[in-house]
Amino acid sequence: MSQPAESVIQFLDPRKFQDPRTTADGDPRAHVRLRELETLWICTGTLCNLECRNCYIESSPSNDRLVYISTDEVAAYLDEIERDRLGTRTIAFTGGEPFMNPDMIPILDDVLTRGFEALVLTNAMRPMMKVADPLLDIQRRHGDRLTVRVSIDHYDRDTHEEERGPRSWAPAIKGLHWLTSNGFTVDIAGRLFSGESEHAMRLGYADLFRREHIGLDAHDARTLVLFPEMDARLDVPEITEACWDIVGTSPDAQMCASSRMVIKRKGAAHPVVVPCTLLPYDPQFELGRTLAESFVDVPLNHPHCAKFCVLGGASCSG
Structure with a gap:
C-alpha cells in the first residue's frame, strides 16, 4: 500500500546546488553581497556535551572536526576589525558548546573589554555552570x-528531550534560572x-x-527566536x-549580507572565514584567512541558503 501523499519524503534532486553560477534549470543563481560586517560569529569548536538529533553542525562529545579556537586567534580578528574600522558591533559565539572551550572566558572578556557586544549560544548545562x-x-x-x-528546543520537556537526549531538560532549565536570577540578558x-x-x-513557551x-x-x-528545521537531504527550491x-x-536581508563566521578545522594551521553559521564544512564556502578576503559575493549554492534564510526568513543573529 502506498503512503499518503503528505507523508512521502521528497529527497533533494542531485542536480540541484551543483554550480555556483546557475541552477539546475540553467537560471542565474542568486548571490548576496556583504553590505556591512555587523556581526562576526566565532565557532568555538564542535565538541559538545550533547548529541542532538538534528544538529546543523553535527556537534557531539566526539566531533572535533572544528577544533577549539584560541584567545590569540580571536584577538587577531578583533584587531583586524579595529584596524580596518569595519564597524562590527557584535561578536557572537556558537559551537559545539562554547563553554567547553577552555579559552572561552578570556575570549569573552577580551571582546567585551574592547567595547563590542557579545552573544553566546549555550545549552546552559554543566559546561556553563563549571565557569559560573x-x-x-x-x-x-x-x-x-x-x-x-539558551537553547530550549521545545516548551515541552518530552519533545525537547526527543531532540536533545534524555536528562537534558532539567539541567537546562536550572541553568536558565541561574542566568535570569543573576541579571544576565537572556534570550531563548x-x-x-x-x-x-x-x-x-x-503560547507554549x-x-x-x-x-x-x-x-x-x-x-x-x-527574546524567543524560533528557527526553521533544516535537513540538507530534503528537496527545496533553488534561489534564482x-x-x-x-x-x-x-539580498540585503540575508544573513551573509551582514555577518561572517570564523572556524578552525582540525589539523589546520590557522582559522578561516566562511559566510555564516550554517556552512562550516563545505569547502566551496571558504572565503580566506582574513575578514578582508571574505568581502566577496556569496552564491546561494546550498539547501540551507534556501530553506533557512530566503524561504525561512531566519537569521542566527535573531
Whole structure:
C-alpha cells in the first residue's frame, strides 16, 4: 500500500546546488553581497556535551572536526576589525558548546573589554555552570553588552528531550534560572520541528515561562527566536536572481549580507572565514584567512541558503 501523499519524503534532486553560477534549470543563481560586517560569529569548536538529533553542525562529545579556537586567534580578528574600522558591533559565539572551550572566558572578556557586544549560544548545562564564578564576574563588569542565548528546543520537556537526549531538560532549565536570577540578558532559541504553528509555539513557551517564574516575553521575536528545521537531504527550491521579487525579500536581508563566521578545522594551521553559521564544512564556502578576503559575493549554492534564510526568513543573529 502506498503512503499518503503528505507523508512521502521528497529527497533533494542531485542536480540541484551543483554550480555556483546557475541552477539546475540553467537560471542565474542568486548571490548576496556583504553590505556591512555587523556581526562576526566565532565557532568555538564542535565538541559538545550533547548529541542532538538534528544538529546543523553535527556537534557531539566526539566531533572535533572544528577544533577549539584560541584567545590569540580571536584577538587577531578583533584587531583586524579595529584596524580596518569595519564597524562590527557584535561578536557572537556558537559551537559545539562554547563553554567547553577552555579559552572561552578570556575570549569573552577580551571582546567585551574592547567595547563590542557579545552573544553566546549555550545549552546552559554543566559546561556553563563549571565557569559560573568567572562568568558572573564578567556579567557584573560588562553585563549591559552581553546576551546569553539558551537553547530550549521545545516548551515541552518530552519533545525537547526527543531532540536533545534524555536528562537534558532539567539541567537546562536550572541553568536558565541561574542566568535570569543573576541579571544576565537572556534570550531563548527554539526549533520549529514539532509541526506546530509559530503562534502555538509562542503560547507554549509563554506557559513554560509562567510556570517556571522566568521573566521572559515569549511573544517578543528578539527574546524567543524560533528557527526553521533544516535537513540538507530534503528537496527545496533553488534561489534564482528572479526569486527576490517572487519571495518578497532582498539580498540585503540575508544573513551573509551582514555577518561572517570564523572556524578552525582540525589539523589546520590557522582559522578561516566562511559566510555564516550554517556552512562550516563545505569547502566551496571558504572565503580566506582574513575578514578582508571574505568581502566577496556569496552564491546561494546550498539547501540551507534556501530553506533557512530566503524561504525561512531566519537569521542566527535573531
